[in-house]
Amino acid sequence: MSNRKGFTEADVPDQSGKSFIVTGANAGVGFEVSRALAARGARVLLGCRDEAKAAEAITRIKRITPKADVSWLPLDLGDLESIRAAARAVAAEPRIDALINNAGIMNPPLMRTKQGFESQFGVNHLGVFALTSLLLPKLAQAPGSRVVVTSSIAHLKGKIDWDDLNAEHSYSKGDRYGGSKLANALFFFELDRRLRASRSPITAVGIHPGVASTSLGRHMGPAQWAGPIVGLLLNSADKGAWPALLAATGSVKPGGYYGPIGFGGIRGVAGEAKRALQAEDPELAKRLWDVSIAMTGIDPGLLPA
Template sequence: MTTDSRTNSSKSGGSGWAADRMADQRGRTFVVTGATSGLGLVTARELASHGGRVLLAVRDAARGEGVASSLRHAYPGAEVEVRRVDLLDLDSIRRAAEEIAREESVDVLVNNAGISMVEHAVTAQGAERHFAANHLGHFALTALLEPALRRSPAPRVVTVTSYMHEKGELDLDDVAWSRKYTPIAAYSASKLANAVFGVELARREESASSPITSVLAHPGYSNTPMQSKGTGLIGIAMRVSGMLFAQSQEMGALPQLFAATEPGLVGGSYIGPDGRGGRSGHPQPGQLSAAAQDPELGRRLWERSQQLTGIRWQSTDV
């Protein structure tokens, strides 16, 4: 897989693609993490409205049931179900994956959920929370769902990253961030981990002659509930900036919807908004940072992630 192939995509990208151009998704099963608000909720809604069977993989099951009920009401006949998963809890991830794996197949996994701008804390595995929730949880869930994905005729994994990955730095020897910690640096590092994972998964699936296609997406600068998560002056600035300058979450969800449903995408494709700086607009292929495409960093992140989660990907070890 070359850098050029990572940016290849359907010609419809960058030409005003919107959700109403999505093909009928009947007969396909989607798993969407973080589907109770923001980009995940928009993604689940659009997939359900186009006939897809959608499993809401969410931490708060009661809230998830409320979302599922509202989607069934809005779209009579929609198949929407809830699967509880806490991406900071490996036992929860294992239970959810076992439940989901009983499905005949999973056609698309959208690794959308994320946290941002939280205070420093470390999980039982010794990882800082941004890295643990945004990357390690999805790494584990994807690995455990791989058999269900392989039962699909055209399986796909969508990893949602951010343009902030370009500013991220990964110190795999200090995943606990035991030295200087800032929320924005930790968030950016976790988004770089998402990007590196998506590319490394594409490389390994290709090397293993797997049917799974790994693609990446980023929402640009979108006004989602994440904008209200910061504290202090940073939190105020984020909320004001989100209201004044960010695009809607409906627009922000388009790249991951495109990545999840558009035929013909190749492994490693990176989809984001087509506006200036990739901050807003309609989906089009983008360019990942050099760090995201670094095969040695990909190998090291993969091994470190397996060590921290205790989960190995036998079928994609190369």
């Protein structure tokens, strides 16, 4: 790494000939990840729900990198049928070197996905589980391929309400967000264990972007983001992209967890991040795996570690 203390965009090597999927790629961290990869010569599929927003992002990227190889991948992580359609479209690609699961929602009012799941668990975890599972055969075709799963600092105090996963009895938006991010952490932990046990060529890693100033926080209210002091503490979207770029292109450990290493993990260059003990609990991880298969009807087909 050229940066002595950690990884930045400047450390991303040439990616010519490689292909990446970035979910939530039209704005914020996902856009910055896509822009940086395209600038390094990669083909980037922008996984987005909205065609107009995807087209706008593609135009912005091509303004910076005129020869950028970027395309829209229609994808709604709140709809399992959309996820299946996206996986079918990806099957026609010559290769996929990494799936960067970046898209997510944070602290919305109680909403439901197309299949009726509580939206934060449904989009942030079940959608990611389903998409990743369906793309594993494609990823396995490319040597050194990777799956990147985005968790959050919020996972550190997260709890999964196993008795009320669909929020039919109670709903606290902050608690549900923390639970969904703990689910992300447990998912990549278990995915890594099973990939290695299966001798798969795919590497699974987790990341968090720090506390990035993006549209993700739009449901939190203006008070959360007001004032210049708060602004100074937050990571910008381009710096929030550094952990994902490290995870997708840098030197990583299978099952590793990466994020900003400055100011309590909120901002700064990317490196190894702190995770909760419960995020590495094999019993919890297996329980989540089994529940995810039951809820989505999609089985990754990997034997337990």
